[in-house]
Amino acid sequence: MKGMIMVTGIREQVDVCVVGAGHAGCEAALACARLGFETVVFTVSVDSIALMPCNPNIGGSSKGHLVREVDALGGEMGKNIDKTFIQSKMLNVSKGPAVHSLRAQADKADYTREMRTVLENQEHLTIKQAEVCELLWTWEDGKKRVTGVKTFTGAVYGCGAVILCTGTYLKARCLCGESITYTGPNGLQAANHLTASLERMGIELRRFKTGTPARMDGRSIDYSKMEEQLGDERVIPFSFSTDPESVQKHQISCWLTYTNEQTHEIIRDNLDRSPIYAGIIEGTGPRYCPSIEDKVVKFADKDRHQVFIEPEGLHTNEMYVGGMSSSLPEDVQLAMYRTVPGLENCKIVRNAYAIEYDCINARQLYPSLEFKEVKGLFSGGQFNGSSGYEEAAAQGLIAGINAAMLLSGREPLILDRSESYIGVLIDDLVTKDNREPYRMMTSRAEYRLLLRQDNADLRLRKKGYEVGLISEEEYRRLLVKEESIKREIQRLKSCTVGANQNIQGFLQAHGSSGLKTAASLAELLCRPELSYTLLAQVDPDRKPLPEDVTKQVEIEIKYEGYILRQLRQVEQYKKMESKKIPLDIDYDEISSLRLEARQKLKEFRPVSVGQASRISGVSPADISVLLIYLEHRNRSGFHHPDLGAY
Amino acid sequence: MHTDTIAAIATALSNAGIGIIRVSGPEAISVVDSVFCNKFGRRILSEKSSHTVSHGYIVEPGSGSDWKKSILDEVMVVLMKAPHSYTMEDTVEINCHGGVLLLQKVLQLVLRSGARLAQPGEFTKRAFLNGRMDLSQAEAVMDVIHSQSEMSLSSSMEQLTGRLAAVIRNIREQILYELAFIESALDDPEHISLDGYEEKLYEKCNIFLDRIEKLIDSAEDGRLIREGIRTVILGRPNAGKSSLLNAFLGEERAIVTQVPGTTRDILQETVSFRGITLHMVDTAGIRRTEDVVEQIGVDKARQYAEKADLILFVIDGSELPDEREREIISLIEHKQVIAIINKSDLPVIVSDEEIKRLFSDKKDLKIVRISASEGIGLEQLERQIEELFFSGVIKENREAVITNIRHREALENAHKSLLLVRQSIESHMPEDFYSIDLMASYTSLGTIVGEQVEDDLVEEIFSKFCMGK
Incomplete structure (x- = not known):
């Protein structure tokens, strides 16, 4: 093959090259182009832009938060799912506001088409169907610097920044029992050349694995044996820019059924034919979306597992079988699926399969998602060891923004753990030792009460505006919203009601204990049995306010005590985050550091004392020593060393 | 800052x-x-x-x-x-x-x-x-922090008694399980339901609270860790070592019989009087023995004697000293020793001079006569110990005292957090609010047994609960 690569050919100069047009690549490319940089996005197939090769939905617990945050910062995912959803649901509504999460079923084909339309119409953005085989780079001030990419056909694109969003395509291989194909998802062409180029640059790669269940012909499914799963009556859009009225439309149902002992028996009896259990798969798979084989083996005490049947779109019969991903051979799959009520006569359109791919240990990245060793090289999505469309989009957006920041000589956008799920996601990826594809979970966010999906705009819109992805008009709308929330909270706190008959009657009617002395409306709102809407009866001065405003007012008053406590924790956290560690620090000079800590710090090169404290193997005493060393360094008149861009 | x-x-x-x-x-x-x-x-x-x-x-x-x-x-x-x-x-x-x-x-x-x-x-x-x-001191400061934290960590682990560490680990495991259950239900609401969970957790909290309260009580009287002056009771079999410990405790803690070698293992108790705390170790009588089990006890006695701040050497006053006494003395010559001539209620045939001679006229040797079984002479012994303490000859184990305070603080924090969980349940807060204080409680307890949180929760969720997709 080598001889076929042409040495001369097309040479073009752009600002940014984005490798891959999945959920990360799309956000990265759009962000760069929207910020005015000439951008090319490469994909092995233009027809697979923003492809959803696994589950047919966007959002879900904590992932919905990510989508909202992407939207608040000026990303596209929220808007795109609002245009293409066929069912929508707010999860966890019976629980606290921090864990409410939106999830929408997508029409997969529509989703892809709409995103492609957005890309095609974006100024400064070019789509190019080509496999990038090589990164071009040079030495600059003793450090590697990326200068461009080269495609399989020999075309060279010079640029100032490259963003790698290769998803599951690098040296991908798909496994369905004994049969192995060397392709990306859905039989798409794998990218087999880039890995070697990355390794030559000194980038370390690893291998991860994930899987997807079968798709079935909807006509072969008996829904009468399943429970119908409806969408919400009133749909809430993902995007803060979407008009809520525009998303009230006819929705399609999903269906719930269960595996049984017979299913499990078939699986157990054929485990030796599973490539994972037979040891053929070397990649590390995720524990949070286990294959049905894994579930049966690891949770042997469970006599059944849920199976969700979800439509892949409006214009196809294909149905996704959620909960039963597998890499068992085709014949075992069919037998196993057919034991499930409603699937007795099912016909499989696409088999379930597992996929293995090359990715990196993201500890090679700064929190800006730029490689520590290669200036101008960024990466996002599954290539960074994450999993999920939403996780990918979030990283793609940040990588895109920061490539643009680098090219414009501005500070990178780094979100921390106390202001966003995106911050938690990226900090975990670049700090912790992740041994499996990383999925967002609400339990990973220690300040989750503050990081709600309902206030993502209040948390992040301003940053999106400063970066340049949020328009003046949208930003001004946010300021108005902020102001009305503040005023209404103030009003409720200062407006008191007396212990009169009218009030007592109202309280009694709603199962709330009577008042002994006067109380403010805010104090009444704190009672779990009362709501902002109910209080209208005893609040004659109330002026009508938009629902998104009153919702914030209600949450902030009702949970004030808890929110204040978290804010205090955040204060402590921020202190450590704001202590930056100079890039040229020599840990060997700090003799009081324990050996283990010194090794970890040298390997990691954390950017702040806060990040250092989260590295396993670094103790609080080591952090004290580090603080004192840094102070020492400052005082001894060290010229303020190059903090790099951090 | x-x-x-x-x-x-x-x-x-x-x-x-x-x-x-x-x-x-x-x-x-x-x-x-x-x-x-x-x-x-x-x-x-x-x-x-x-x-x-x-x-x-x-x-x-x-x-x-x-x-x-x-x-x-x-x-x-x-x-x-x-x-x-x-x-x-x-x-x-x-x-x-x-x-x-x-x-x-x-x-x-x-x-x-x-x-x-x-x-x-x-x-x-x-x-x-x-x-x-000034700057020249920075290096020294870093070294102090380094060495003090190493020391405090090792002493903390050393002093935490095995049983108590086990109790704390057990409570932590249970809290973690509850946390993982809540969190997995929040992350995967369609697979895991929290219906009726409130009451269950409330019950659990009460159990945790009760157990932590007991631990706090035991910290109060020094049972949480081995603090105080490390005191080891030595003597030939049946000289009355266990009787002495019982006399201090005022209860029959050690089994006392006339059969030599009854105390086969090591008994440990903490005794406080006149503002002084003794961590007392009652050993098996030191003698050559064929009994394997007893031999282990004897070896341990030697090890304890080596680390002791104070040795209480019990001598049977009704019998003449022999090889057994000489062997013990060879172990403790360089230690602070109080020789206790026991059984003063029986005809005593051992004189102070004889004991002094046995110790080759050891200068700081103190001799006290008691009858442990009758409780005679105990006060004199206490005064003797007090004098040694106030004159600075023997010292409290400082690290242990500090460790005890640290552990107590952690236990009280854990307790406070669990009360907050209960409060959240009482005021019908949604389930995700329980996690906040459950986690705080889990973290506080972790500082006692020297375990950090890291990714415990995520690990627990994946290993105990079957997540969807």
Whole structure:
């Protein structure tokens, strides 16, 4: 093959090259182009832009938060799912506001088409169907610097920044029992050349694995044996820019059924034919979306597992079988699926399969998602060891923004753990030792009460505006919203009601204990049995306010005590985050550091004392020593060393 | 840059003279003000200027006209306002007079009133970070923090008794399970339901609270860790070692029979009198034995004797010393020893001179005659120990005292957090709110057994609960 690569050919100069047009690549490319940089996005197939090769939905617990945050910062995912959803649901509504999460079923084909339309119409953005085989780079001030990419056909694109969003395509291989194909998802062409180029640059790669269940012909499914799963009556859009009225439309149902002992028996009896259990798969798979084989083996005490049947779109019969991903051979799959009520006569359109791919240990990245060793090289999505469309989009957006920041000589956008799920996601990826594809979970966010999906705009819109992805008009709308929330909270706190008959009657009617002395409306709102809407009866001065405003007012008053406590924790956290560690620090000079800590710090090169404290193997005493060393360094008149861009 | 206020015992705990508790940070004055009053019962500290000394009493915070009843100690309080103190923060030093036990109680009161226990080397660290010391000292400060934290960690683990560490680990495991259950249900609401979980968790919280309260009680009387003067009782079989321990405890803790070799293993008890705490170890009688089980006990006795601060060498006064005594003496010649001639109720044939001779006229040897079984001479023995302690010959295990305070603080924090969980359940907060304080409780308990949180929760979720997709 080598001889076929042409040495001369097309040479073009752009600002940014984005490798891959999945959920990360799309956000990265759009962000760069929207910020005015000439951008090319490469994909092995233009027809697979923003492809959803696994589950047919966007959002879900904590992932919905990510989508909202992407939207608040000026990303596209929220808007795109609002245009293409066929069912929508707010999860966890019976629980606290921090864990409410939106999830929408997508029409997969529509989703892809709409995103492609957005890309095609974006100024400064070019789509190019080509496999990038090589990164071009040079030495600059003793450090590697990326200068461009080269495609399989020999075309060279010079640029100032490259963003790698290769998803599951690098040296991908798909496994369905004994049969192995060397392709990306859905039989798409794998990218087999880039890995070697990355390794030559000194980038370390690893291998991860994930899987997807079968798709079935909807006509072969008996829904009468399943429970119908409806969408919400009133749909809430993902995007803060979407008009809520525009998303009230006819929705399609999903269906719930269960595996049984017979299913499990078939699986157990054929485990030796599973490539994972037979040891053929070397990649590390995720524990949070286990294959049905894994579930049966690891949770042997469970006599059944849920199976969700979800439509892949409006214009196809294909149905996704959620909960039963597998890499068992085709014949075992069919037998196993057919034991499930409603699937007795099912016909499989696409088999379930597992996929293995090359990715990196993201500890090679700064929190800006730029490689520590290669200036101008960024990466996002599954290539960074994450999993999920939403996780990918979030990283793609940040990588895109920061490539643009680098090219414009501005500070990178780094979100921390106390202001966003995106911050938690990226900090975990670049700090912790992740041994499996990383999925967002609400339990990973220690300040989750503050990081709600309902206030993502209040948390992040301003940053999106400063970066340049949020328009003046949208930003001004946010300021108005902020102001009305503040005023209404103030009003409720200062407006008191007396212990009169009218009030007592109202309280009694709603199962709330009577008042002994006067109380403010805010104090009444704190009672779990009362709501902002109910209080209208005893609040004659109330002026009508938009629902998104009153919702914030209600949450902030009702949970004030808890929110204040978290804010205090955040204060402590921020202190450590704001202590930056100079890039040229020599840990060997700090003799009081324990050996283990010194090794970890040298390997990691954390950017702040806060990040250092989260590295396993670094103790609080080591952090004290580090603080004192840094102070020492400052005082001894060290010229303020190059903090790099951090 | 520091927002919290720290406190610790700043002096060595060698004798019952003055002990100093240092409190430093923005709240230092108000914290001490809440537990200190002058002889008229007035809180006066906030009115005092810097570098003044006040005389008064340590009392329970919020004790009004009843303050006299709650007096813990009579103290002198030194006030130093920022930046004119060692740490360059507001600093208050409480000079206590009442001995080690009281010193701990006063510190606990201060901790409950809003200060947090200082980390090893933290005063020095603050002094440096606030610009007190010059650069040449930075290296030394880092070394202090390094070595002190290593020491405190190792002593903490060493002193935590095996059973108690096991109890704490067990409570932690259960809390983690509950946390993982809640979290997996939040992450995967369509697979895992929280219906009816409130009552279950409430019950669980009560059990956790109860168990932690018991641990706090045991910290109170020193059973949580092996603190105090490490005291080892040695003697030939049936000399009356266990009887001596029982006499101290006032209960039949060790089995006492006339059969030599009854105490086959090591018994450990903590005894407090006159403000002194002894951590007593009763050993198997040292003799050559064929019995394997007993031999293990004898070997252990040797090891304990090696580490002891004080040896109580029990001699049967009704029998002449022989090889067995000589062998023991060879082990303890270089130690602080009180020779106890027991069984003074029986005809005694052993003289003080004979014992002194056996010890080759060891200068600091003390001899006491008692009858452990009748309780005669015990007071004299206690006085003897007291004298050794106050003269500074034997010392409290300082690390152990500090460890105990640290553990207590952690237990109380864990307890507080669980009460908050219960409160959240009572006020019908949604389930995700329970996690906040459950996690805090889990973390607090972790500091006792030296375990960090890291990714425990995520691991637990994946290993115990089947997530969807």
